[in-house]
Amino acid sequence: MTLTDAAILLFIALLLIFAIYDQWIMPRRCGKTRLRVALQRRSKIDSLIFIGLIMILIYNNITRHGPVITTTLLMALILVTIYLFWIRTPQLLLKDRGFFFANVWINYDRIKGMNLSEDGVLVIQLEQRKLLVRVKQLDDLERIYETMIENQ
Structure with missing residues (x-):
């Protein structure tokens, strides 16, 4: 396994750890x-660009007869x-004492x-920051x- 394959494997592992944390650990x-609300997704264009760049890497690896494991990891x-x-x-x-927004814990007493x-965007003013909550259903x-x- 090359250094490139190890780096790709590390990124896959980190993304999977984030997905597990987001889906199963954070709600606990x-x-x-108390309440779980689905939010609107952000622009999907960033992910399309990322997938396009990875597909270019896959094409480059296949045409240069690179390792199959690299193609599989990509x-x-x-x-x-x-x-x-x-x-x-x-x-x-x-929750009872606060809420998770964008995977960050915020206590209710921070809300100004x-x-x-x-x-239809809920604007929550904190001490130094505004949170823009865009829900799927009004x-x-x-x-x-x-x-x-x-x-509160």
């Missing part, structure tokens, strides 16, 4: 999950990328204000508000 951290990297960017749904997890924009905004008020 910091207490019981294909596995594409599969993990498809799962993370196209199949997995980002979520907002509301909340506003709803005209296009009905979830009311449930988020009620859960946050109930737990």
Whole structure:
């Protein structure tokens, strides 16, 4: 196994660890999950560019008669990328003392204000930062508000 194959394998392992953490570990951290809300996905163009670059590497490896393991690892990297960017749904997890947004824990006492924009984006003002929560279904905004008020 070359250094390139080891690096690709390391990236695949890191992405799989992130996927396991995001799907199974994070919902169990910091207490019981009160509300789980599906969020809108970010632009998929970044993942398409990444997959395109990996396909160029696969083509280059095949035409130069490179190792088969490198081609296999690159294909596995594409599969993990498809799962993370196209199949997995980002979520907002509301707990008793705070919530997870973009895999970051935020306590409720850090919230300085909340506003709803005209296009249905919940803006949560923290000490030095604004969080823009874009939900898939607008009905979830009311449930988020009620859960946050109930737990503060």
